[in-house]
Amino acid sequence: MNRNQQLHDLLTNSNKILVAPGAANALTAHLVEEAGFPAVYVTGAGLSNNVLGVADVGLISFKEVLDQVKYICDAVEIPVIADGDTGFGNAINLVRTVREFEKAGVSAIQLEDQITPKKCGHFTGKQIVSTEEMVNKIKAAVDTRVDNNFKIIARTDARAIDGIDAAIERAQQYIEAGADITFVEAPQTEEEMEKITKSLSNTPQIANMVEHGMTPLKTNDELENLGYRVVLYANFLQRRAVKAMQEALVSLKEHNTTQHMLDDIITMKERNRLTHLEKIKEMEEKYLKLNQ
Numbered sequence: 001m002n003r004n005q006q007l008h009d010l011l012t013n014s015n016k017i018l019v020a021p022g023a024a025n026a027l028t029a030h031l032v033e034e035a036g037f038p039a040v041y042v043t044g045a046g047l048s049n050n051v052l053g054v055a056d057v058g059l060i061s062f063k064e065v066l067d068q069v070k071y072i073c074d075a076v077e078i079p080v081i082a083d084g085d086t087g088f089g090n091a092i093n094l095v096r097t098v099r100e101f102e103k104a105g106v107s108a109i110q111l112e113d114q115i116t117p118k119k120c121g122h123f124t125g126k127q128i129v130s131t132e133e134m135v136n137k138i139k140a141a142v143d144t145r146v147d148n149n150f151k152i153i154a155r156t157d158a159r160a161i162d163g164i165d166a167a168i169e170r171a172q173q174y175i176e177a178g179a180d181i182t183f184v185e186a187p188q189t190e191e192e193m194e195k196i197t198k199s200l201s202n203t204p205q206i207a208n209m210v211e212h213g214m215t216p217l218k219t220n221d222e223l224e225n226l227g228y229r230v231v232l233y234a235n236f237l238q239r240r241a242v243k244a245m246q247e248a249l250v251s252l253k254e255h256n257t258t259q260h261m262l263d264d265i266i267t268m269k270e271r272n273r274l275t276h277l278e279k280i281k282e283m284e285e286k287y288l289k290l291n292q
Helices: 003-012 026-034 044-052 062-075 091-104 131-144 164-176 190-199 220-226 236-255 259-264 268-274 277-288
Strands: 018-023 040-042 080-083 108-112 151-156 181-184 206-208 230-233
Touching: 003 151, 018 026, 018 236, 026 040, 026 062, 026 236, 026 268, 040 044, 040 062, 044 062, 044 080, 044 236, 062 080, 062 091, 091 108, 091 131, 108 131, 108 181, 131 151, 131 164, 151 164, 164 181, 164 190, 181 206, 190 220, 236 259, 268 277
Parallel strands: 018 040, 018 230, 040 080, 080 108, 108 151, 151 181, 206 230
Antiparallel strands: none
């Protein structure tokens, strides 16, 4: 079964919410897969933070994102859900984005209705395009995809600008345009979250759990009971890793050695296992004849 079919089945044949932790590089994606999660989310904010060291305000380019998407798709066998931002431009730019993401191995692309350049969904100062423009972009995405199981996720950021009712109305129009999944970003109360899922109950809905963000943090079970089908933990792993690195650097500076931190890092053996050193050695023996 290919990954697109896997994702389709997870969304249609299971009553359990689909949990997709975020990854900003191939190694993190591999860890998500090894931990047993059914899908991984390529986080646009995480890529901007990780690749450029800057906030998610639309500075990262299409090519920079596509390169990381390709690396992540090559690193795992589980479905990859990828943040395609606004499609990196108008509907014509979006056509190329959808085509290249699908060729890279992505199983679902998330497209949003902010202007280009965009901002993180939990930042202030966002601006959105007209409903008509976004409807046409979704139609372009649907027309471009090759595999019907390649999912089009339509995200709206209208809640922060026009309120929850307007955001839900936009999501409904995006569904009518052909979106397979909708994502009403940054609801601010549990009541708003429940209103989203009840109003759009015929289409899978995404919840985005952003620690210290605008949306109340809920457990996966609570989100499932609210009617959500997918939950993203887009930047949790990167933020946790950054905190660990900050603590380690403080400790290194204080003690002038890493000897006291050996129990806090993975072993060389574990690092080599995660990065497939033995498989590489096998290829060296087979094709380079190094040990013959």
